[in-house]
Amino acid sequence: MILRPGATVGILGGGQLGRMLAMAALKIGLRCHIYAPEVEAPAYDAAHDCTIAAYEDEAALRKFAAGCELVTFEFENVPTATLAFLETLLPVRPNSRALARTQDRLTEKTFLRDLGLETAPFADVPDVGALARAVRDIGRPSILKTRRGGYDGKGQTMIREGSDLGAVHRALGAGPMILEGFVGFEREVSVIAARSLEGAVVSYDLCENEHERHILARTRVPARVSPALAPVARDLAERVLAGLDYVGVIGVELFVARSEDGEERLIVNEIAPRVHNSGHWTLEGAETSQFEQHMRAIAGWPLGSTTRRGVIEMRNLVGEEADDWRDILAEPDMSLHLYGKLHARPGRKMGHVTRVLRGA
Amino acid sequence: MILRPGATVGILGGGQLGRMLAMAALKIGLRCHIYAPEVEAPAYDAAHDCTIAAYEDEAALRKFAAGCELVTFEFENVPTATLAFLETLLPVRPNSRALARTQDRLTEKTFLRDLGLETAPFADVPDVGALARAVRDIGRPSILKTRRGGYDGKGQTMIREGSDLGAVHRALGAGPMILEGFVGFEREVSVIAARSLEGAVVSYDLCENEHERHILARTRVPARVSPALAPVARDLAERVLAGLDYVGVIGVELFVARSEDGEERLIVNEIAPRVHNSGHWTLEGAETSQFEQHMRAIAGWPLGSTTRRGVIEMRNLVGEEADDWRDILAEPDMSLHLYGKLHARPGRKMGHVTRVLRGA
Numbered sequence: 001m002i003l004r005p006g007a008t009v010g011i012l013g014g015g016q017l018g019r020m021l022a023m024a025a026l027k028i029g030l031r032c033h034i035y036a037p038e039v040e041a042p043a044y045d046a047a048h049d050c051t052i053a054a055y056e057d058e059a060a061l062r063k064f065a066a067g068c069e070l071v072t073f074e075f076e077n078v079p080t081a082t083l084a085f086l087e088t089l090l091p092v093r094p095n096s097r098a099l100a101r102t103q104d105r106l107t108e109k110t111f112l113r114d115l116g117l118e119t120a121p122f123a124d125v126p127d128v129g130a131l132a133r134a135v136r137d138i139g140r141p142s143i144l145k146t147r148r149g150g151y152d153g154k155g156q157t158m159i160r161e162g163s164d165l166g167a168v169h170r171a172l173g174a175g176p177m178i179l180e181g182f183v184g185f186e187r188e189v190s191v192i193a194a195r196s197l198e199g200a201v202v203s204y205d206l207c208e209n210e211h212e213r214h215i216l217a218r219t220r221v222p223a224r225v226s227p228a229l230a231p232v233a234r235d236l237a238e239r240v241l242a243g244l245d246y247v248g249v250i251g252v253e254l255f256v257a258r259s260e261d262g263e264e265r266l267i268v269n270e271i272a273p274r275v276h277n278s279g280h281w282t283l284e285g286a287e288t289s290q291f292e293q294h295m296r297a298i299a300g301w302p303l304g305s306t307t308r309r310g311v312i313e314m315r316n317l318v319g320e321e322a323d324d325w326r327d328i329l330a331e332p333d334m335s336l337h338l339y340g341k342l343h344a345r346p347g348r349k350m351g352h353v354t355r356v357l358r359g360a
Numbered sequence: 361m362i363l364r365p366g367a368t369v370g371i372l373g374g375g376q377l378g379r380m381l382a383m384a385a386l387k388i389g390l391r392c393h394i395y396a397p398e399v400e401a402p403a404y405d406a407a408h409d410c411t412i413a414a415y416e417d418e419a420a421l422r423k424f425a426a427g428c429e430l431v432t433f434e435f436e437n438v439p440t441a442t443l444a445f446l447e448t449l450l451p452v453r454p455n456s457r458a459l460a461r462t463q464d465r466l467t468e469k470t471f472l473r474d475l476g477l478e479t480a481p482f483a484d485v486p487d488v489g490a491l492a493r494a495v496r497d498i499g500r501p502s503i504l505k506t507r508r509g510g511y512d513g514k515g516q517t518m519i520r521e522g523s524d525l526g527a528v529h530r531a532l533g534a535g536p537m538i539l540e541g542f543v544g545f546e547r548e549v550s551v552i553a554a555r556s557l558e559g560a561v562v563s564y565d566l567c568e569n570e571h572e573r574h575i576l577a578r579t580r581v582p583a584r585v586s587p588a589l590a591p592v593a594r595d596l597a598e599r600v601l602a603g604l605d606y607v608g609v610i611g612v613e614l615f616v617a618r619s620e621d622g623e624e625r626l627i628v629n630e631i632a633p634r635v636h637n638s639g640h641w642t643l644e645g646a647e648t649s650q651f652e653q654h655m656r657a658i659a660g661w662p663l664g665s666t667t668r669r670g671v672i673e674m675r676n677l678v679g680e681e682a683d684d685w686r687d688i689l690a691e692p693d694m695s696l697h698l699y700g701k702l703h704a705r706p707g708r709k710m711g712h713v714t715r716v717l718r719g720a
Binding site: 023031045046047048301302304307322326330332333335338339340342 | 365366379383386387388389391405406407408647648656661662664665667669682685686689690692693695696697698699700702711
């Protein structure tokens with residue numbers, strides 16, 4: 001199903017990603033209907049319609065679906081059952097299986113390994129007994145993560161020499177977990193790619209990411225890695241997208257590790273089945289933003305050019321960093337984005353700043 | 361009065377200019393409340409709030425003002441009385457005198473002449489008797505225009521040899537008019553400029569405009585004129601902005617004429633006290649778009665860089681031209697904008713397309 005201009009796209013989730021998706025929709029003549037449980041959310045201001053309801057509220061979902069021509073999501077922790085229910089009513093892009101597979105760290109890692117992609121070594125930890133065996137197999141340091149939920153470093157703990165396995169397991173809620181080996185990496189990078197309804201794939205140049213306290217602090221494009229990695233990243237994104245029968249934009253988080261022979265190689269850390277924070281630079285820095293790209297893909301429209309406009313730096317404004325908005329506005333080469341959040345809390349992403357420098 | 365992020369700006373007028381202003385507001389964390397009489401309008405989708413009411417409805421205006429921290433307008437035919445009324449309640453930027461002066465072609469031309477700027481010769485035509493005298497003074501061909509209202513070629517008629525003055529006067533409604541001499545020009549250009557609350561002025565590079573059936577068809581930046589005109593245009597814009605005690609973005613439409621000595625010179629045609637169609641290229645083609653620039657100016661924030669990113673072509677999609685949206689999307693170097701208008705009528709601006717080519 002291909003949309004016409006003027007059609008309404010439903011978006012599950014009301015955060016800044018939904019806000020920027022809705023702004024991209026406005027640019028190309030689409031309307032958005034945001035569905036989210038929060039009373040206040042950044043995306044509502046940019047939407048044609050809003051439904052404030054729980055993801056489990058079938059009556060609200062049914063009414064929402066009746067007012068939309070297709071549905072997408074900006075938040076990867078939407079319950080899979082919500083998407084599966086909506087799929088009985090209208091097209092959902094990307095599909096609910098793609099979301100389900102990436103929502104669970106164990107099925108995600110298994111999927112990646114089955115595609116032949118390198119990941120950190122991992123082991124299923126259904127219970128605390130399995131944890132002791134997994135730590136023996138994978139060693140320390142390693143990282144214990146809940147299979148579901150968690151973002152920006154939540155829901156995970158490092159297992160070090162002397163860690164009390166039982167205590168760590170309890171602190172993470174004693175549910176189903178995965179143990180991941182610690183990967184010694186040189187850089188964190190990501191590839192943002194999109195797949196159209198017909199299966200065409202485009203990808204943006206590799207982004208280099210720096211995190212602070214598990215939150216993305218800065219992205220630099222192009223990543224300072226060997227040019228030989230570019231086709232590797234592109235191919236990897238294509239395999240992930242095709243493997244998920246995906247339509248829309250995806251973010252694939254990668255580690256750059258150096259092999260014993262001195263060659264750089266890519267290890268897949270995580271898939272984000274949505275537009276991605278490390279792709280915000282595309283708003284100024286690429287011919288088509290990741291947000292417009294996602295809307296084009298799910299609408300069944302041609303994908304746009306991913307050509308980069310220069311060397312780009314993107315910095316997140318986290319918590320009180322957004323208080324510097326006026327100084328940022330006064331810098332001639334900085335482009336300020338604020339998400340309309342009324343209250344700055346520590347760790348809360350309030351906006352971002354992009355700087356496009358000339359050159360390649 | 362300087363706004364804080366999160367503040368609400370009221371915008372009078374609901375067209376595509378209001379839509380793109382509201383989108384720029386979303387980018388920098390401001391909210392918009394659109395006030396317009398139309399039941400359906402492009403700007404509503406991008407706004408936090410909408411009031412659908414007549415410009416003369418004082419109760420509605422009062423309620424609107426109570427929900428905003430300042431007011432601006434995207435439509436120059438808002439009644440001056442509406443702005444003057446709002447000015448008793450909250451800041452209005454640009455101010456109502458600036459609007460009043462530019463709404464009336466006679467006071468506008470007089471203002472420009474008093475600033476020492478060249479305009480077409482003109483004469484006041486209060487009635488049909490004055491028309492005969494004015495035509496004797498100014499000659500034929502000349503253009504008879506209503507003093508108020510009219511855009512895209514509406515409200516004006518060419519007076520040629522043999523024109524029946526009485527019939528032309530009646531056809532234009534027999535109200536107050538102005539007769540303007542016909543200017544032989546080589547090109548139509550425009551300068552988009554902004555003035556901050558503190559009186560700082562920035563301007564974009566001269567835009568070269570082509571009209572078809574009195575509607576802007578294409579803009580090319582930079583204009584193909586002598587580089588010597590750039591400071592002239594900038595100075596001219598500064599004088600107009602200071603003369604109107606203006607805050608916000610203005611569009612000044614100019615003719616490029618060639619003097620007998622072969623030098624190019626600028627003749628002011630018209631002032632648009634708002635963001636301007638010939639400035640739409642700034643969305644992709646400049647470091648700060650005219651829409652963000654206007655919001656920054658009226659918010660009392662620092663103005664942004666007007667640096668151009670290349671050679672730019674902007675084409676309006678008028679009427680059925682917007683039916684080509686899919687072909688345009690498939691062109692890798694074109695950026696499509698659609699205004700969300702559901703019905704294409706001849707002469708109706710449905711969207712625009714921008715192409716940024718490398719180079720100066």
